[in-house]
Each structure stands twice: as structure tokens, then as C-alpha cells.
Amino acid sequence: MACDISIIIINYNTANYTIDCIASILKHTPSDLDCEFIIVDNASETKNYFLLKNYIDSISNKINIKLIRSQINTGFGAGNMIGAQQATGNYLAFINNDVIFENDCLSALKEFMDNHENAGVCGPQAFKEDHSILPTIDHFASPLRELFGRNILEFLNQKTYPERKKLYAKPQRGQFVAGSFMFFRTTDFDQVGGFDTNIFLYYEETDICKRLAKNKKSAWLVPSGRFIHFHGASTPKSIALKIELKISLLYLTRKHYGMISYWIIRFYLQLKYFFSSLVKPKHWPLFFALIKGAPLSMSLKHKQKIQRIS
Structure with a gap:
């Protein structure tokens, strides 16, 4: 039986972040919103996996949650596809495990998508730990962006390239939304085939949003939803x-x-x-x-x- 929203979260050796993420979602999501949690462990070390498993076991009698263990690290897109194949929701919420909700993001996103059939994906407004803005909408990775940079593109054509680092009061269309929190209508996600599993990490958002755009489905920021992203916590620089x-x-x-x-x-x-x-x-x-x-x-x-x- 379908639920409202399938929440898919990947864990990779960062169980404490995943636990805090789940707790924040439960704190801010009303009980009348029918959600299921699908947690994909992407081949974490044994100790980290069991830390997460013990937590999930402790709350599994209260909420609809399942833990799926992959024995190989499949990366971002393929890890999320493992979860998507188990999902029953009318909507799919792909949420990074280093995310903390500040308010009821899921209700805001569902309401927006319920009323905007041409929207293919949306995301809430992201903030850093110090509450400075993190861009939610962005411009497609492209030859123009690589050669000239985002700022020049925004200066030359704000309609096509709206400002990224701006607090919007109303929903704002962009070219794609950040992969830290992507909210899809399941039928749209399925229609384009989901994430490209050839990509291990990075640019998955541009890829899937370009495919959605070919189906005349756009990407939107919904600023009434707010969350903190501990940017880079799950993928330290190297x-x-x-x-x-x-x-x-x-x-x-x-x-x-x-x-x-x-x-x-x-x-x-x-x-x-x-x-x-x-x-x-x-x-x-x-x-x-x-x-x-x-x-x-x-x-x-x-x-x-x-x-x-x-």
C-alpha cells in the first residue's frame, strides 16, 4: 500500500549524522503525514553499521523504517536507487544524512508539488551551521558555467540564471536543486529512470534535472522549508x-x-x-x-x- 512520502537516506561510516538526521525529521514532521524511512547503508565499517542498526531497531516499533545493507559502496546515485526500488511513496525525498530539519520541510514540499504539476523536483532552503545561506537552486554544470563561472552568467541573464545566494520569499525556479535534499514525484522520477548509476559522486543533480527538463518538468526552491546542511561531512575533501x-x-x-x-x-x-x-x-x-x-x-x-x- 502506497504511503505519502518515502524518505531515503544513505549512511556511509557516519551513523551519528544519520541518527541525528532521522531524529530531526521525526521531530518536525506531523504524524498525519504518512512516511516511510528507507536507510541504505553503503558498506560502512561493521562498528558503524551496528551503531545505526541498533538505533533503528530501537525505533522500528514506532515508525515505518527499514535498513538495507549494501556490501559494496555504490556511491550517491546507485545507493539512492537501492532505496528507490524499495519505496512505496507517492513522493520520494532523497535526504543527505548530514542534514538537520529546522521546520516541517516535508509538508511544505508535498503541498507545493501537489499544486504544481509541472514541477519535477523541489528542495527547501539550505543553511550552513552558522545559518548563512547555502544555495538550493543552481545552474546546470555546463561548458558555459565551467568557462565563465556562475557570477558572470547571473549578471548576463538573471532570468535563465537566477541568483543562487539569495533568500527568496516565494518559490523560485532554478535549473536544478542541490542533491542534499531532493523531493520528487515518484512518477516523474521513474519516467526518467532515476539517478544515473554510472556516476559515483557529483553532478547527479544536473544530470537528472536535465532529463526532467526534457519532459518539461522544472526544478524549484520552496523557501518555506528550511534545513541545516553540515556541508561535506559525509565526503571530506581529498x-x-x-x-x-x-x-x-x-x-x-x-x-x-x-x-x-x-x-x-x-x-x-x-x-x-x-x-x-x-x-x-x-x-x-x-x-x-x-x-x-x-x-x-x-x-x-x-x-x-x-x-x-x-
Whole structure:
């Protein structure tokens, strides 16, 4: 039997964040909103997995919640697809585990989507820990954005590229919403095939929102919902992740913009990181990855090991 909303959260060695996230959702979501929680553990270490499992077991008699264990780290998109395949909700809420609700986000998003058939995805307003703004809407990753930057695009055409770092009083359309909190109508999500599981990390939002746009479904910020995002808590910075970022960018460019754009961006990045590496030697691995074309075969996706529960 379908519920209103399926809440899908990925855990990867950050059980305490996941526990706090679930608790904040329960605190701010009214009981008459029929929700199910699907928590996907993406091959966390045994101790972290059981910390989360024990918490979920302790609340499972009070709410509709299930824990699914993947024995390999499938990344963001594929991890969420594991959850999506188990979902029964009319809506799908993909929420990062390093998110804390400040108010009843889910009711605000559901009400908006109920009344806007052409909206394909929406998200609430995000804030950093210090309550400074984090952009919820953003501009598609594209050759123009990569070459000229967001600020120039916003200056030249605010209709197509609305301001990201602005507090809006009313819902605002953007090109995509941040992956930390994405709220879809299940039928729309299914129609475009969900997340592209070739992408291990990064740019999943641009990819799926471009596919939604082809179906005339738009992306929206719903500012009446508010949440805190502990930005980067689940993916601390490293050269390996910077390489992953460029792998995903080049894959996305080739997929959506064609080979000419791919070669332009590839050459631009090679030049950029050659000179950057002269100043910051830690960037040399990134430069050499770009020389090879940063193909999907170099992705962290292909370096994961099976993590069986011991």
C-alpha cells in the first residue's frame, strides 16, 4: 500500500549524522503525514553499521523504517536507487544524512508539488551551521558555467540564471536543486529512470534535472522549508574526490553537450591544472588524470571492496 512520502537516506561510516538526521525529521514532521524511512547503508565499517542498526531497531516499533545493507559502496546515485526500488511513496525525498530539519520541510514540499504539476523536483532552503545561506537552486554544470563561472552568467541573464545566494520569499525556479535534499514525484522520477548509476559522486543533480527538463518538468526552491546542511561531512575533501569530481564533469559534458564541448572542457581543465600543479604540487595526480581523459574507468566506483559484516 502506497504511503505519502518515502524518505531515503544513505549512511556511509557516519551513523551519528544519520541518527541525528532521522531524529530531526521525526521531530518536525506531523504524524498525519504518512512516511516511510528507507536507510541504505553503503558498506560502512561493521562498528558503524551496528551503531545505526541498533538505533533503528530501537525505533522500528514506532515508525515505518527499514535498513538495507549494501556490501559494496555504490556511491550517491546507485545507493539512492537501492532505496528507490524499495519505496512505496507517492513522493520520494532523497535526504543527505548530514542534514538537520529546522521546520516541517516535508509538508511544505508535498503541498507545493501537489499544486504544481509541472514541477519535477523541489528542495527547501539550505543553511550552513552558522545559518548563512547555502544555495538550493543552481545552474546546470555546463561548458558555459565551467568557462565563465556562475557570477558572470547571473549578471548576463538573471532570468535563465537566477541568483543562487539569495533568500527568496516565494518559490523560485532554478535549473536544478542541490542533491542534499531532493523531493520528487515518484512518477516523474521513474519516467526518467532515476539517478544515473554510472556516476559515483557529483553532478547527479544536473544530470537528472536535465532529463526532467526534457519532459518539461522544472526544478524549484520552496523557501518555506528550511534545513541545516553540515556541508561535506559525509565526503571530506581529498585529491581522490577532486579527481572524481572531474571524472563526473567530463562524463556529464559528453553525455549532455556532445564531443566538441567535451574536448573543449577537457583541454581547458588540462591547462588549468597544469599551471595549478606548478604552484600546488598536490594537484599533479589530478592533472595526470585529466591527461588520460579522466574516464569512468578511473572512478572510485571501480576501486570498492566488498565489506561483509564480521
